Structure formats: structure tokens, C-alpha cells
Amino acid sequence: MSSNPLGIGIDFGGTSVKVGVVDGYQVIAQAPPLATPEFDGAPPLIDAIAGTISCLREKHPAIAAIGAGMPGFVDFEHGLVHGLTNVPGWEGIALRDELQQRCNLPAQVENDANAMAYAEWKFGAAAGCHHIVALTLGTGVGGGLIANDRLVRGARSAAGELGQTSIDYRGRKGAYGNLGALDDYIGNNEIAAEAQQAYAKSGEHRSIEDCQPAMLSKAAANGDPVALSIWRGFAEKLSCALLNCCYLLNPEIIVIGGGVAKAGAVLFGPLESHLRDQLGDVFNKHLRVVPARFGNEAGMLGSARIALEEAGLV
Numbered sequence: 228m229s230s231n232p233l234g235i236g237i238d239f240g241g242t243s244v245k246v247g248v249v250d251g252y253q254v255i256a257q258a259p260p261l262a263t264p265e266f267d268g269a270p271p272l273i274d275a276i277a278g279t280i281s282c283l284r285e286k287h288p289a290i291a292a293i294g295a296g297m298p299g300f301v302d303f304e305h306g307l308v309h310g311l312t313n314v315p316g317w318e319g320i321a322l323r324d325e326l327q328q329r330c331n332l333p334a335q336v337e338n339d340a341n342a343m344a345y346a347e348w349k350f351g352a353a354a355g356c357h358h359i360v361a362l363t364l365g366t367g368v369g370g371g372l373i374a375n376d377r378l379v380r381g382a383r384s385a386a387g388e389l390g391q392t393s394i395d396y397r398g399r400k401g402a403y404g405n406l407g408a409l410d411d412y413i414g415n416n417e418i419a420a421e422a423q424q425a426y427a428k429s430g431e432h433r434s435i436e437d438c439q440p441a442m443l444s445k446a447a448a449n450g451d452p453v454a455l456s457i458w459r460g461f462a463e464k465l466s467c468a469l470l471n472c473c474y475l476l477n478p479e480i481i482v483i484g485g486g487v488a489k490a491g492a493v494l495f496g497p498l499e500s501h502l503r504d505q506l507g508d509v510f511n512k513h514l515r516v517v518p519a520r521f522g523n524e525a526g527m528l529g530s531a532r533i534a535l536e537e538a539g540l541v
Contacts, residue, residue, distance in 0.1 A: 231289065232535055232541060233248055235290055235332075236294055236296070236528060236529075236530045237276065237294065238526035238527045240263065245526075249532070256287060269317050269320045273322070280330050291333075292334065292537075293327075293531075294334070294535075295326065296337055296529065296530040298313075298339045301384055302384050303380055306324055306334070306335070308336060340363050342533065343371060346532065347482045351520035357479065358478045359372070365414070365486050366415050372386060372387045374476060392468050394409050418461060419440075422457045443457055443490075454493075458493045462497035462498040480515045483516070483519060484522070484525060488519060489518075
């Protein structure tokens with residue numbers, strides 16, 4: 228049993244909600260996930276989360292704070308969830324206060340990509356760095372920024388939404404009317420659709436399942452020319468957004484997580500090449516581009532750490 232203050236980390240997703248007990252950079256216990264679609268709106272799911280936390284506290288009495296990483300726009304200062312990506316019924320929810328009242332513990336609510344960035348900065352691939360751009364690549368693109376050893380949240384806690392930045396001012400219209408949003412070019416579904424079309428042009432039929440990033444990574448590693456071409460195009464698009472980040476923020480490290488990051492060299496090789504070729508020496512010389520250390524636990528680790536720090540417990 229740990230004598231250190233423990234945190235609850237909540238990783239909220241459209242498919243499931245994971246609740247774990249965090250000790251430093253480790254999730255030492257995790258409850259069975261809650262299936263998000265089975266709950267009709269926020270109140271019953273908050274009740275279920277609170278009940279899960281209560282059960283975890285019975286075995287881990289050193290739990291001292293609760294952090295929730297949410298996939299959407301969050302007002303960190305006031306603990307509000309403005310709305311969640313692909314999860315209806317979560318508009319204007321005072322989640323921080325709800326958790327505090329139900330669990331009688333200090334709580335914080337953070338954007339999930341910010342929580343991932345925080346975990347990588349404190350304990351992971353960016354430990355010891357001071358200026359960081361972190362991304363999660365999956366169904367969409369999430370981002371978190373650390374500058375001068377501080378998490379950059381912005382005026383309304385909405386900074387770091389790299390997926391909504393433009394890579395083409397005449398491009399596809401995004402969710403908010405923004406043109407050329409990165410999200411609309413390199414999300415998992417977009418990659419799969421592009422790959423399926425590319426295979427069809429080469430005379431080969433592939434199901435959409437066979438064109439998902441994990442399958443494309445294996446195919447590219449085996450020298451498949453279509454898969455290699457898809458990853459080169461992916462890297463070129465992603466580098467466009469990251470170039471803007473580099474010239475704007477001058478980071479020393481870019482950390483890339485999420486399922487797509489598992490592509491390894493077929494992604495990181497061309498991505499670094501595109502960046503190096505287009506950055507001036509001041510921006511380029513000390514820049515590193517690395518995969519994230521933590522996988523699916525990053526949101527729990529980061530959100531728990533933020534909550535413990537805000538409560539003055541670590």
C-alpha cells in the first residue's frame with residue numbers, strides 16, 4: 228500500500244470511461260470500464276463514475292484527488308465541460324463540482340490531450356524539457372502545449388487544438404467552418420478511405436478494415452508501395468501543421484502519441500525529413516521528434532497529476 232497521496236485518473240472516451248488509481252507515473256489499479264453509450268446523458272454516468280471511485284477508495288484509502296481527462300472543450304478554471312466530441316448530453320456540465328460533491332475530494336477537469344501532454348512532460352518522453360508540442364493521433368488529432376514549463380490553456384482553456392489548424396486555406400470545410408482542418412485529412416477514417424481508393428486505382432480491392440492504420444503500418448513495413456505512399460502523404464500533411472507550431476512556439480521536442488504513432492519508422496522517418504527540410508537552423512538544431520512513452524494510460528496519469536498538484540498534495 229502506497230504511503231504517497233494517490234490520484235484518481237479518469238480517461239473519458241466515446242466508447243468507454245476508464246477510471247484508475249495513479250501513483251506517480253503508474254496506474255496501480257483500474258476498475259472495469261464503463262460503456263459510455265449505455266448511459267443516457269451526463270447524470271447517470273457521473274453517478275456511475277462516482278460509484279466506481281468509491282469502490283476504488285475502499286482498497287486505496289490514500290486516494291486524495293480526482294482528475295478527469297475529457298475529449299472536448301473544457302473550462303479548466305471553472306471545471307465546466309462545454310461539450311464532448313461524439314458524446315451528446317454533455318453540454319455545460321459542471322463536472323468538477325459534481326465529482327467533488329459526490330466524492331468529497333478535490334477534483335479537476337482537463338482536456339484529454341492536455342492531460343496526455345502533461346503526463347509526457349512530467350514522467351514520459353518529454354521529461355526534463357521546457358517547451359513541448361504533444362499530439363495524439365487517432366480518430367482525430369488532439370494537441371497539448373507546454374511553454375516555459377507551463378501548460379498553455381489559453382483565454383478559455385481551448386489552446387492546443389492542432390487538429391483544427393489549417394493545412395490548406397482552400398481545403399475541406401471543418402466542423403467549425405474552418406477550411407483545411409488537419410483533422411479532416413489525417414484521422415483514422417480519412418487515412419483508411421484514402422488508402423482504399425489508392426488500392427482500387429492500383430487494381431486491388433481492399434476492405435476499409437484492411438486499410439486501417441495498423442494494417443497499413445504492417446504493409447508499409449513489408450514494402451507495400453501503396454501503404455508507403457499513404458504514410459508519406461500523411462507525414463507531409465502532418466508536417467505542415469507542425470511547421471507552424473515550430474515557427475510559432477519554437478519547441479525543443481514534439482511528442483506524438485495515439486494509435487497512429489505505432490507506425491514507427493514509416494511515419495517518423497518522412498515526418499522528420501519534411502520538418503528538417505523546411506525549418507531554419509534556430510528552430511531545427513535542437514528539435515527532437517519522438518513517440519510518446521505512455522499509451523492508453525496517458526490521460527489517467529496526466530489528469531491525476533494535475534489534480535494532485537492543484538490540491539497542493541505533490
